Amino acid sequence: MNKAITRTRLHIEGIVQGVGFRPFVYREAQACGLAGWVLNNSQGVLIEIEGLPAQQQEFLARLQQRLPPLASITRLVRQPIPAQGESSFQIRASATENDHNIQVAADSYVCPDCLAELFDPADRRYGYPFINCTNCGPRYSIVTAIPYDRPNTTMAAFRMCPHCQAEYDDPGSRRFHAQPNACPVCGPQLQLVDAAGNPVNGDPIAQTSALLAAGHIIAIKGLGGYHLAVAADNAAAVAELRRRKARDEKPFALMSFDLERIRGYARVSAAEAALLTGPQRPIVLLEKLPEHNLAELVAPRNRYFGVMLPATPLHYLLLRQFPALVMTSGNRSDEPIAFEDHDARERLATIADYRLSHNRAIHIRCDDSIARVMTGKPLLLRRSRGFVPHSLPLPGAQSRVLALGAELKSTFCLSRRDRAFLSQHIGDLKNLETAQSLAAGIAHLERILEWQPEVIAHDLHPDYLSTSYARERAAQHNGLPCIAVQHHHAHLASCMAENGISEPCIGLVCDGIGYGEDGQIWGGEFLIGDYHSYQRVGHFADLPMPGGDAATREPYRMAISLLHRVYGRELPELPFLRSVPDGTLQLLLQMIEKRVNSPLTSSCGRLFDAIAALTGLRSHSHYEGQAALELEMAISGNCFTPYPYQLEPQAGQWIFDPGPSVRAIVNDLFEEVDVGMISGRFHTTLAVMMVDVCSHIRAAHGLCKVVLSGGVFQNRFLTETILSLLHKQDFQPVTHSLVPPNDGGLALGQAVIAGHQLQ
Numbered sequence: 124m125n126k127a128i129t130r131t132r133l134h135i136e137g138i139v140q141g142v143g144f145r146p147f148v149y150r151e152a153q154a155c156g157l158a159g160w161v162l163n164n165s166q167g168v169l170i171e172i173e174g175l176p177a178q179q180q181e182f183l184a185r186l187q188q189r190l191p192p193l194a195s196i197t198r199l200v201r202q203p204i205p206a207q208g209e210s211s212f213q214i215r216a217s218a219t220e221n222d223h224n225i226q227v228a229a230d231s232y233v234c235p236d237c238l239a240e241l242f243d244p245a246d247r248r249y250g251y252p253f254i255n256c257t258n259c260g261p262r263y264s265i266v267t268a269i270p271y272d273r274p275n276t277t278m279a280a281f282r283m284c285p286h287c288q289a290e291y292d293d294p295g296s297r298r299f300h301a302q303p304n305a306c307p308v309c310g311p312q313l314q315l316v317d318a319a320g321n322p323v324n325g326d327p328i329a330q331t332s333a334l335l336a337a338g339h340i341i342a343i344k345g346l347g348g349y350h351l352a353v354a355a356d357n358a359a360a361v362a363e364l365r366r367r368k369a370r371d372e373k374p375f376a377l378m379s380f381d382l383e384r385i386r387g388y389a390r391v392s393a394a395e396a397a398l399l400t401g402p403q404r405p406i407v408l409l410e411k412l413p414e415h416n417l418a419e420l421v422a423p424r425n426r427y428f429g430v431m432l433p434a435t436p437l438h439y440l441l442l443r444q445f446p447a448l449v450m451t452s453g454n455r456s457d458e459p460i461a462f463e464d465h466d467a468r469e470r471l472a473t474i475a476d477y478r479l480s481h482n483r484a485i486h487i488r489c490d491d492s493i494a495r496v497m498t499g500k501p502l503l504l505r506r507s508r509g510f511v512p513h514s515l516p517l518p519g520a521q522s523r524v525l526a527l528g529a530e531l532k533s534t535f536c537l538s539r540r541d542r543a544f545l546s547q548h549i550g551d552l553k554n555l556e557t558a559q560s561l562a563a564g565i566a567h568l569e570r571i572l573e574w575q576p577e578v579i580a581h582d583l584h585p586d587y588l589s590t591s592y593a594r595e596r597a598a599q600h601n602g603l604p605c606i607a608v609q610h611h612h613a614h615l616a617s618c619m620a621e622n623g624i625s626e627p628c629i630g631l632v633c634d635g636i637g638y639g640e641d642g643q644i645w646g647g648e649f650l651i652g653d654y655h656s657y658q659r660v661g662h663f664a665d666l667p668m669p670g671g672d673a674a675t676r677e678p679y680r681m682a683i684s685l686l687h688r689v690y691g692r693e694l695p696e697l698p699f700l701r702s703v704p705d706g707t708l709q710l711l712l713q714m715i716e717k718r719v720n721s722p723l724t725s726s727c728g729r730l731f732d733a734i735a736a737l738t739g740l741r742s743h744s745h746y747e748g749q750a751a752l753e754l755e756m757a758i759s760g761n762c763f764t765p766y767p768y769q770l771e772p773q774a775g776q777w778i779f780d781p782g783p784s785v786r787a788i789v790n791d792l793f794e795e796v797d798v799g800m801i802s803g804r805f806h807t808t809l810a811v812m813m814v815d816v817c818s819h820i821r822a823a824h825g826l827c828k829v830v831l832s833g834g835v836f837q838n839r840f841l842t843e844t845i846l847s848l849l850h851k852q853d854f855q856p857v858t859h860s861l862v863p864p865n866d867g868g869l870a871l872g873q874a875v876i877a878g879h880q881l882q
Contacts, residue, residue, distance in 0.1 A: 127175055130159070130207060134200040136167040138228050138513065141271040142193040143257030144168055145214050146299045151189070155182040158209035163217040163270065167198075167226070173209055192258045192402060193228050197514065197542065214294055217270055226542075227266055227571055229509050230346045230489065232404045233436050234259035236297065241436050247286070252328070252437035253311045253483065257301040259402070263512055264347045264485050265303065269571050273302045277484040284309035303483075311483035313437070318472050328440045331479050335441070335448065340364050342453050342475035343441070346434055347489030347508045347547075348462035349453025351475060354445055358418040361449060365420060367474040369456050373746040374422035376406045376429045376491065378450040380442040387446055388415035389428050394496045403509025404434040405492035417447060426756050431491060434508070437481075452490060456746075459550050459560040462488035487567045488560065489547045497839050498846055503863050504837055505532070507548040512568060514542040515861065515871065518625050518654070521878030525565065525576035525596070527589040528870040529610060529637075531747060532863070533557070535565055535589075536870035537574055538878055543620070544568060545862065545871050551747070552588040561592065578604045580877035582613075582869075584638035606877040610637030610869070611648045612657040614832040617872030619654070621862040627653045628857065629826050631813050631845070634833035634865070635675065635728030635748065644668065646726025646833075649777060649816050651824055654879040660823075661777035661816055663730060664688075667721035669714040678732035678750040679703060679742040683711050684721075685733040689785045697792060699739050727809075727835050730781060734788065734805055738798050748834065755838050758806065759799025765808040770815060777816050784808050803840075810844040817854060830857045834865035 140163050148161040148170055157174040172179055187196065233241070237254045240246040248254045255261070268275040283291060287306050290298035298304045305311060313327040323330050331341055338360040341352045351368065353360040355377055365371065379385045382396060389409035391399070398407045406429045411422070422428050431450070433439045442448060452460040453471055461467040462485045467478060493505040503510070519541055526536040533549040546564050550557045569575065581593035590607075597603040614637075615630035630650035639645035647663030666684050668674040674681050679699060686694045692712060694700065700708065714721045731751035735741045740757055741750040767783035784805065791801050817829050829849055836842045836858070849856040862868040 128173060128206050129176060129179070130171060130173040130204050131179055132202040132204050133170040133172070134166060134202070135170065135196055135198070136226070137197040138193060138195045138226050139168045140228075141257070141262060141300070141302055142228050143191040143297065143299065143301070144194050146257070146294045147189075147191050147194070148186070149212060149214050149294050151182055151185045152212040155179075155185070157182055158212055160213045160215045162215040165218070165270075169218070171204070173206055192234065193231055195513070197226070197516070217272075226514055227269070227271055227512055228262040229403070229511055229513055230261050230264050230434070231259045231402045231509065232432075232434050233439060237436065238439065241439060248306050250328070250440065251307045251310070252313060252435070252440055253303070253305055253481070254436045255301060255303050255305075256297045257299060258297060260301070260303050261346055264487055264489050264508075265483070266571055267486050269573065271302060276302050277486050278303050278305070281305055281310055281483075311481045313479065313481050315477060315479050317477050318475060320468060323477065327479060331477070332441060332444060334477055336444065339476040340367065340474065342461075342467055342471045342478040343437070343450075344464075344467070344480045344485070345438070347485060347487075347491075348460035349467045349471065350450040351453050351471070353449045355417045355421055355447040355449045356445075358420065361418040361420045364449065364451070364474075368451070370451075371745040372423050372749065373456075374425055374427075374429055375449045375451045376431060377417070377421065377447045378431050378433060378438060378442065379447045380433065380439065380445070382432070384446050385409070385430055385432075388412055388417050389430060392496065394499060394501070398494055398496065398501050399430070399432050403492060404431055405494040405503070405509060406431045408493070408495035421449060424753050424756060429493065457551060457553060459557050460488050460490055487564065495837075495839070498843055498858070500860055502837075502858075502860055504865065505548045505867055506534070506545060506861070506863055510861070511547040512544050512571075514544050515621065516623065517541045517543050517875060517878075518620060518623060521875070522881045523574065523577045524580055524874040524877045524881075525578075526580040526608075526870040526873035526877060527561075527582070527593055528873070529582040529584065529589060529866050530587045531635075532865050532867040533561060533589065534867050534870050535561065536874040537568060537572065537576070538874045539572065539574060543871055543874055544572065545868070548867060558588045558592065561589070576603065578606060578877055578881055580606045580608050580873040582638065582873070583607045583609045583640070604881075606880055608873040608876050609640055609657070611645055611650060611833070612652060613869045613872035613876060614864075615650055615652055615657060615830055615872065616654050616875050617862055617868045618830045618832040618857055618859050618864070620871055620875045621859060621868075622857050624828065624857060625653065626828070627651055627826060628828040628830045629817055629820050630657070630830045630832065631817070632830075632833045633727035633835035635726055636724070644722055644724035644726060646724060646728055647730065647779065648725065649820065651820060651826060654875050659776065660820055661779070662725040663727055664778050664780045665723040665725050666729065666733075667715045667718065668724050668729065669711045669721045671720055671722055674729065675732070675744070675747075677743050678736040680711060681729050681733035682736035683708065684715055685730070685781070685785060686737065687712060687715050689782045695789050695793075697737055697789065699736055699742060702742065727833075731835070734802075737788070738792065738801055740798065751835070751838070754802050755806070755840055757799050757802045758840055759797065760803050763800070763803040763807040765811045766804050768808055768812050770812070770819070777819055779812055779816070806838075806841050807844060810841060810848055813845055814848040814852060814854075817849065818852065821854070827853070828855045828857055832859065832864050832868075836864045
């Protein structure tokens with residue numbers, strides 16, 4: 124044996140199974156002239172390479188620079204071992220071990236190769252709506268167990284024909300070990316039925332396209348669940364969908380065939396185009412063109428459309444003749460998305476005229492992800508299909524924590540060693556159906572990761588369904604420890620963990636609602652803290668919420684509360700008050716003064732609601748955050764003079780008193796200043812005030828890193844204004860990107876805090 128020949132064992136973890144990684148290794152090893160083998164094991168992939176050191180170095184460079192599209196490496200460990208004199212390279216059968224660390228790939232788009240075959244009349248998969256390969260197609264939504272092999276997916280029911288089997292067995296094919304591999308002969312099939320379940324004759328694609336063009340509502344089975352679809356340029360169809368779905372004003376998502384068609388109704392920057400065309404295929408918020416041909420009811424009173432490109436071959440086939448289709452989740456408002464056929468048949472029968480389904484089961488529901496570009500980089504507003512179950516790095520190894528999020532935009536998080544697995548979007552935990560979806564999602568991810576918790580983390584609020592689940596789960600496991608984590612501390616830790624920061628930071632944490640340690644409703648918080656602890660060093664002035672939760676649905680209540688704080692009972696005669704009956708107004712004032720069903724809140728979100736109502740923009744909200752969103756949408760212009768405000772030092776905290784701003788806004792309203800100008804000045808005031816608070820905190824504590832977290836920082840104008848001001852004053856701002864700033868990212872922060880408390 125040549126003494127220069129050496130052998131190396133490589134242990135690789137990451138997204139390396141079910142994504143064409145082994146054939147990729149096989150091809151690169153052969154290209155480098157190496158001997159050895161590659162196999163899947165319970166940790167990821169194990170490789171042994173034998174050859175000259177220069178050949179091995181070239182192989183390692185190729186390994187990390189030329190990965191398959193869906194693959195990613197999170198850990199690579201090299202170990203020299205004795206040479207064995209092998210002369211060839213092989214792909215070996217999978218090895219099973221007890222200690223599992225496998226990561227399952229997320230559902231992915233249709234790759235360019237499959238898309239070319241889909242529209243090639245000479246290809247045997249021409250027009251086949253389930254075309255896929257190792258570089259694309261369903262993954263997470265069809266996996267039932269590990270290892271990720273065909274028998275452990277919902278494709279187990281489909282036996283491959285000889286042609287597909289030959290591809291599956293050929294290391295040189297891009298369908299080598301592609302578990303969803305299929306063709307029209309052996310794979311899943313479409314079926315179109317009417318609302319009563321009667322089959323519709325003819326080609327399902329052609330018939331569905333014709334029905335959509337005629338204005339019908341169709342329930343369409345996608346990757347992670349059903350969509351409800353109508354032609355987006357048909358105003359009557361969009362209005363009817365809103366009526367049947369009981370979704371008054373919340374924007375609908377759109378899907379178009381390609382970027383060219385999207386550019387017919389929305390502006391698309393280079394960064395937004397990159398988001399749209401990525402393998403995750405999220406919904407991306409795009410600014411509307413002034414002149415577009417889509418129904419206004421798609422996104423009323425909003426400057427943006429939420430748009431996605433097709434994620435499946437089925438969608439590509441349906442979209443060829445339309446500028447855009449509305450593709451909204453297949454459910455009624457506040458319900459989980461339907462993903463099982465029998466559930467869709469029952470729940471969507473009164474909404475959809477027809478149902479386009481197929482016989483490949485979805486094992487776990489997974490809504491569409493939502494993103495926007497802010498400060499030039501992507502920001503996930505909902506992390507779900509395409510991103511889950513990809514893991515996130517943690518600041519260090521920690522105990523196994525199950526973190527349960529809060530109530531709104533529910534997600535959960537599992538931590539394992541130095542990785543966190545943040546779940547898909549579950550929904551708002553306000554009913555039994557969504558709570559059951561949470562439990563099912565946890566059971567599924569625990570099963571495919573072969574994982575059990577050592578501790579459970581939950582929100583401090585005692586009445587959330589997620590808190591109840593934590594208590595029940597702990598009781599089932601003989602008193603498993605439960606750690607309650609304060610809501611805004613979890614927001615702070617979530618952003619820190621995403622950015623790999625461990626040292627104490629200033630936290631600007633602003634949202635709609637979060638249970639405080641004093642039992643009040645927090646939401647406009649100035650914190651300093653790390654993963655171990657936090658200190659509340661300031662907040663927005665407390666305001667009564669007359670009617671409690673009713674004040675979140677009826678922003679005019681918060682406007683009355685705000686005016687009462689500033690003017691007492693002598694309220695200025697603003698136009699919005701004319702629609703409030705005098706008896707109701709007097710009752711609300713009494714509730715505020717006597718503190719009857721009027722909990723105090725420091726919420727930034729409720730302050731937005733109040734300003735939106737007193738300016739006449741929104742007195743009643745039909746979905747969470749609507750008033751604040753429309754206040755942002757009303758901004759006209761770019762550069763604004765801030766209103767006066769007051770910062771009051773109280774017991775070692777800085778309290779933001781909006782009173783001077785309110786008086787100035789009321790004066791502007793009486794002088795008939797444009798609401799767009801008022802909104803711009805109000806947003807600028809908040810930005811200047813928050814940076815002012817940061818300066819006071821830096822002077823007292825010497826901290827320069829400023830973390831921005833909470834749902835308020837989905838507001839592009841506010842966030843970008845604050846970031847600009849922070850940079851000018853030499854702060855180091857830290858923001859979210861891959862983890863939502865809203866409560867969808869909260870579970871990550873809970874997991875890290877609980878993990879550090881155990882340590």
